Amino acid sequence: MTVAELDSFSLLLVYSAMAVYTLAFVAFAADIARRSAARPVPVEARELVGAGGPAERPRHETAAPAAVRHRAARVGYALTVIGWVLQLGATVLRGVAAGRVPWANMYEFALTGIAVIVGVFVMSRLWRDLTFLGVFITGIATLFLGVATVNVYVPVVPLAPALQTPWLVIHVFVATLAAGFFALGSGLSLLQLLKERRDGGFLRSLPTAAQMEDLAYRVGVIGFIFWTFTLIAGAIWAESAWGRYWGWDTKEVWTFVIWVIYAGYIHARATRGWRGSRSAWLQLIGFGAIIFNYTVVNLYFTGLHAYSGLTTAT
């Protein structure tokens, strides 16, 4: 197959993934609707469930019937996995077509970034049942893939000399990985805030706000560690490409801003008066800055990180 054929096949897989994500979104939305209609589980029943063994956490078992998992959520999760596999195929094919890692321009960042975000969500199932975040994650995935294919798609072109380095593999991939964890964390923080405001409807069926906050923090901390690596790997790369490890280039500024916001978030979690909703807001602001960094900074700010691939197309 030629490069163009591989790429068009990859694009076909992207469209298929988008369709499946949309279906998953519908299924998750149906699950949420079901949750809001369902009556809360009586207290006695929950305590019986909680008395199972040491693995249960009776202190927190005040709201969520973890055992009850309905079909819509299962269908949504299964569809998400299918969509993810399709998208993974699309991303790998794009890389094969280009003969390099598939994250060297904005379209490819979106492709890999969404694959990682959904991947983190899919894998989180091994750790916790976070299917209630499905609407949030598949929503983001559909939206971003749509925008990416329609507005920032570029055909496969060779790497600019500055990008021909192993740091492209490390720096950009770790950054996307961080974004994946931040996405999950901000989804949890968002639900935490909603739950604190009005604990009704489908929100009643979810874990408590305090549990939500704990989970968001743990996911956010992993994102923060990856983001620190991103920053450092970027500095080492900048040293070899541009002759300085730090120069307050616009992208460097925003990487720094995001790092500082999350540093603030981690401190806020350990401070009276900042725990709870205030720290949740910080996590949301941090994720907002990630999105801003990826979209507005890439497209409208001038700087050395001009790799959207959109302006140089001739």
Add this chain to the structure above:
Amino acid sequence: METAQPDDGSGGGPRLGVRGWARFLWRQLTSMRTAIVLLLLLAVAAIPGSLIPQRSADPNGVIAVREENPELVWLYDALSLHDVYSSPWFSAIYILLFTSLVGCVIPRLAHHWRAMRARPPRTPARLSRLVGFQTVAGDACDLDRVDRVLRRRGYRTTRYGESISAERGYLRETGNLLFHISMLGLLLVIGLGSGFGYDGQRLLVEGRGFANTLSSYDSFNRGQWFDDAALKPFAVALDDLEVVYETENPNAVGAPLDFTARVTVTEDGAQRQAQIKVNHPLRVADADLYLISNGYAPRISVRDASGQVVYDEYTPFLAQDNLYTSLGVMKLPDGLEQQVGLRGFFYPTGVQLETGAYASAYPDLAFPVLSLQAFTGDLGLDAGIPRSVYALDTDAMTQIAGGDSGVDALTLTPGQSAEIPGGLGTITFEDVRRYGVIEVHVDHTQTAVFWIIVVLVLSLLASLLIPRRRMWVKATPGGLEIAGLARGEDPTLERAVGDLAERIRHEADGRGQEPMADAPARESTIDA
């Protein structure tokens, strides 16, 4: 800055006095709340520098913005908006932040030092209020065994009567303190260390060289404490600059794939060949050499009316786009009857548009074309005002070729000559070479910064992932009471208490002789 400090001692009498106020302000500054506010302020304060061009990162952008908004120049200057990251207000924020950090870290260092040497604290009277409280079968005779289990899990243990007090995860606080100290070290090393370095740029046409002396740089930025005598003696000549272009991919024909600058380095009396590529700087003496930009330098000669050569130089033209449409200027103050200025474009692969104008179709040299406008009059070089060699001030000049002058622009291909209108002489486009801009960068902080970063990452991992917790096991008539206490974030504490209880039960069941290989020695907060 891990644990929240209670606001103790602030409720004093009505009069505080100078020392009281100082203590009060210090306490406020070093509190976690202030630290968070300062962190967020720092994030917000960094943003303007990405919106407004900065002198350090984008000097041309600064000039452009100031020309476009002359009415705002005073504001840019008053608020140092072109030097945000060295501005007083940005500095104030991070200096306050780091002062707060120092004020927070020092007492904690002392506290941690004592805690490291102290025994784990006395067992609380009632364990039932603590996390994961449970009772397993056993009595005081089992405590030795429990002690061993705890030690194997990384706990430091001590006995208080019929109970064991255990604590683990001191490394969390060590990491936390080390992380903040490394941040401080990073700031100091970068702030002080970079003052001893320099960076300079030099444009080199193929075949030319330069020596590492102050006067041979086109631009030179020195650190605050840099001594010119510290320039190491070496010389670099650019032998040839090779560029590889994409030729097959229809979506990217002409995209540069590779830049290689082959150079000859003269150092300590010896010569060697080397190359500089993007992402692969060249180390010479204590300096790193980078290839930061490139372009074309047509060699243009000018003869006066009698045929005497008055100008013959490679003149660098600055690329204006990806196809290397390049703009250049030549100034001939002497030699001809009048002062002559030439300004125009060089096209590495020139194609003529329907309008008659030229454009570049490809960035490599397939069909080089030079198109020049000519001016006579005052070049403005005698007034003593420094002028850019890349700009021609035509205010006091008359156009004699190109533009609205009625005479066509002087269009030349290599080897061609043309008359300068007015019988002033002839101009010849001899040939064209590439040039590269070499940046020489000396930074003595690199190694130190690298090692600080290594410490910083390791300590960050320790401070975020190692749980710090206390565990108590108390022998009571009802059995062994077990409970834990989190110190800082510790989402797996309850499970850890459960695991410990399970372990003790397991041994008590008579299977205690089996090797206990399944006990995780290190627990992390993320694998829950």
